[in-house]
Amino acid sequence: MENKSGEAKVQKVKNWSPVWIFPIVTALIGAWILFYHYSHQGPEVTLITTNAEGIEGGKTRIKSRSVDVGVVESATLTDDLTHVEIKARLNSGMQKLLHNDSVFWVVKPQVGREGISGLGTLLSGAYIELQPGTKGSVPAQYPLLDSPPLASPDAKGIRILLEAARRASCRRAIRCCSAAIAWGQWKPAPSTRRNVV
Known part of the structure; x- marks a missing residue:
């Protein structure tokens, strides 16, 4: 019906539209995924070494007793350019492996007076072995050894x-x-x- 009185007819515009449902739900799901990811991350570990040969960020695994417990995230030179600083992330729940006497070393093929070791890494590539510690608080960084310790910290x-x-x-x-x-x-x-x- 036409308005013949000459007065403007005001209609209330809808402020909400079903079109907004999809982006809102998507944003909520994305926020939940980010929260879940960061809340379930394991501890970060800093390793110091003189050479990062065979170590790649995002690829080199950290193992303990042949079980994956983490991964190397990055390897960069220190500020004084004399060492390599490796940032690694352990899996969630692996904090209990870290103590002051925990030991990290690179496992790769080696031939020495003790014999041949690390042949299993010829195809899979080098990895970092973690020997869990039992004493002391977690230090700011750990030295990354080129070879395994002769004995575990609790060895007699x-x-x-x-x-x-x-x-x-x-x-x-x-x-x-x-x-x-x-x-x-x-x-x-x-x-x-x-x-x-």
């Missing part, structure tokens, strides 16, 4: 620290003998300039 035996004015030229895993009887092995201390028997 005596550890002797030897200090010298200059670094010894002995190779790793050389046997310590007395009267032709081997009683130990030599290895470099990971975090100091001292040597450990």
Whole structure:
């Protein structure tokens, strides 16, 4: 019906439209996915090494007892350009593996006096092994060793620290003998300039 009185007819415009349902639901789902992702992330670990050979961000795995427990996220040079800083992310729930005496080392094919090791990485590539610790709080960073420790932190035996004015030229895993009887092995201390028997 036409309005013949000459007065304007005012109609209320709808402020809500069903068209907005889809983007709102999409935004809510995206926010939930982000929240779930960040709330279920495991701890971040910083590893320091002199060479990142064979280590790639997003590819190199971290394992403990042959089980995947994390992945390397990035590898960058430190500010003084003398070392490599590796950022890794452990899986959710793996915080209990980290203590002051936890040990990280690179597993790759190696041939030495002790024999051949790491042949399983010829096809899969190098990975980082994590030996869980038992004592102390989590440090800001861990040294990444080139080879595994001779014994686990809780292994029975005596550890002797030897200090010298200059670094010894002995190779790793050389046997310590007395009267032709081997009683130990030599290895470099990971975090100091001292040597450990």
